[in-house]
Amino acid sequence: MNTTEEQTTKGHQKEQCKELQLPVQDALDVLNGRWKLPILIAISFQTKRFSEISREVNGITDRVLSKELKEMEQNKIITRTVRDAFPPIVEYSITPHGLTLHKIYAELGEWGAAHRKLIIGK
Amino acid sequence: MNTTEEQTTKGHQKEQCKELQLPVQDALDVLNGRWKLPILIAISFQTKRFSEISREVNGITDRVLSKELKEMEQNKIITRTVRDAFPPIVEYSITPHGLTLHKIYAELGEWGAAHRKLIIGK
DNA sequence: GATAGCACTATCCTAAAGGATAGTATCAAT
DNA sequence: ATTGATACTATCCTTTAGGATAGTGCTATC
Structure with a gap:
């Protein structure tokens, strides 16, 4: 249970991180x-x-x-x-x-x- | 005098900005x-x-x-x-x-x- | 005996970024 | 009549990033 919860949490964080990719690329294109x-x-x-x-x-x-x-x-x-x-x-x-x-x-x-x-x- | 002071200040700021260029490039190389x-x-x-x-x-x-x-x-x-x-x-x-x-x-x-x-x- | 997995490396190719050089139209000044 | 300034554009070339594909040495498994 604990493990499952941890994985869920991590999964959530990871999803958030993946959503970073597009805007980060946008920003880098402008700065680069x-x-x-x-x-x-x-x-x-x-x-x-x-x-x-x-x-x-x-x-x-x-x-x-x-x-x-x-x-x-x-x-x-x-x-x-x-x-x-x-x-x-x-x-x-x-x-x-x-x-x-x-x-x-x-x-x-x-x-x-x-x-x-x-x-x-x- | 005022003008001169302003120019000096601006010149200073600009020098500071130019010193940014090298470390910024370093950072971008890592992120890019x-x-x-x-x-x-x-x-x-x-x-x-x-x-x-x-x-x-x-x-x-x-x-x-x-x-x-x-x-x-x-x-x-x-x-x-x-x-x-x-x-x-x-x-x-x-x-x-x-x-x-x-x-x-x-x-x-x-x-x-x-x-x-x-x-x-x- | 064949196959699959691991952590790479080698070779070849394409696309995009960016540099070098030269040229354009217009007008004012010499 | 020539020169120079402005704000670009055109052409060509080199460098770099990154993709496609295949292969290596070793072992455990089927």
């Missing part, structure tokens, strides 16, 4: 890759134009930047605004939803630092 | 991929053998499972123990460090669920 965080940092403090981000995020190519910005816009992390002018002005800024990423990036950073200490050395 | 969470869930509740994990984690191939387990062992998320017997018994269990992942997976899941609501539908 080499460029998302640097781009987010660049935009977080003030609205920036494409070329400004391109200059500030070291090593990124225009092609990749363009793709990342599109993806972040679809994910409602940033907004894109076009102003009619020549040369064209396209501005990117962070959304409220994008701001909520700060907390989890901070937590990832904390965990990562602890991990690094454990793995690489004291 | 399709199989890490399912494997972690399988092992979390009790020590398991290779074949048990293989059966429990649906769709994974032996080759990929073997690679993931090695990586997780190197990251000190799990331990591998061999017991001399035939057929061979190799047991995998979660470490204290591995248990610390639960919290951040939970937070990723929470964020991911909110994100999903925002993007896919109300």
Whole structure:
């Protein structure tokens, strides 16, 4: 009986865990890759134009930047605004939803630092 | 003066943010991929053998499972123990460090669920 | 004697991420 | 007339993640 109950409980916990998988994947898709965080940092403090981000995020190519910005816009992390002018002005800024990423990036950073200490050395 | 101070403050914050990048990448490397969470869930509740994990984690191939387990062992998320017997018994269990992942997976899941609501539908 | 289970490894293949390089339309400034 | 700036797009290539399939050495079981 005790055993059965334990198994039931464990089974329940496990089910809860499995339900984590989909939303966790969703979150990782948004966070992942080499460029998302640097781009987010660049935009977080003030609205920036494409070329400004391109200059500030070291090593990124225009092609990749363009793709990342599109993806972040679809994910409602940033907004894109076009102003009619020549040369064209396209501005990117962070959304409220994008701001909520700060907390989890901070937590990832904390965990990562602890991990690094454990793995690489004291 | 006010402006200068603001810029200095912002500059400082930005430097702090940039220092996040390395540990965040470390963390994401550990969390990432399709199989890490399912494997972690399988092992979390009790020590398991290779074949048990293989059966429990649906769709994974032996080759990929073997690679993931090695990586997780190197990251000190799990331990591998061999017991001399035939057929061979190799047991995998979660470490204290591995248990610390639960919290951040939970937070990723929470964020991911909110994100999903925002993007896919109300 | 054949079969099945264990814990892998080896080989081959596909798809996706991301890098390198070059090009586009438009207009203002020199 | 040429140059430069802007915000991209197009083409090509390399690297990486991960899937499919098969095989290994050993033993207990049928």
